[in-house]
Each structure stands twice: as structure tokens, then as C-alpha cells.
Amino acid sequence: MDRRQFVNQLGQGSLGALIGLKAMRLWAQTSGHELPVDCSPPAPGTAKHISFNTSLAILPRKSAWDLSNGEITRLQSA
Numbered sequence: 897m898d899r900r901q902f903v904n905q906l907g908q909g910s911l912g913a914l915i916g917l918k919a920m921r922l923w924a925q926t927s928g929h930e931l932p933v934d935c936s937p938p939a940p941g942t943a944k945h946i947s948f949n950t951s952l953a954i955l956p957r958k959s960a961w962d963l964s965n966g967e968i969t970r971l972q973s974a
Contacts, residue, residue: 897905937943963971
């Protein structure tokens with residue numbers, strides 16, 4: 897491969913990447929989702945601390961295979 901072919905292939909790859917980026921932005925605009933603009937963490941003092949009630953019992957999640965017929969009917973109707 898000579899220099900001319902290398903530069904040509906490099907240009908084609910860059911063009912493909914640019915087209916892919918433009919297509920991603922276009923998809924984000926048409927899908928109703930915005931691309932993130934500022935993903936930095938909140939400034940100190942602006943974040944809200946969440947406290948949980950630790951006095952409640954932790955309930956284990958029931959397996960889908962262990963559901964009764966009534967629970968399956970309720971789940972399907974929901």
C-alpha cells in the first residue's frame with residue numbers, strides 16, 4: 897500500500913465515522929430523546945441526601961415459578 901492509498905482509506909474511514917455521528921444525532925432528535933449535554937456531577941451542596949427507613953423488614957422477592965394461580969391472574973390483569 898502506498899501513501900496515496902493509505903491517505904485515501906484514512907479519509908474514507910473518517911467520513912464514515914462522521915456520518916455515523918450525524919446519524920446518531922438525527923436519531924436522537926427524531927426519537928424524542930436528547931443527547932446528554934452536561935453529564936458532570938452536581939456542585940457541592942446542591943445534591944439532596946436521601947435517607948431510608950431502616951426499621952422496616954426486608955422482604956425477599958418471590959420467584960416467578962412460585963406464584964400461585966391467583967397471583968398469576970392478578971399479574972396478567974395488571
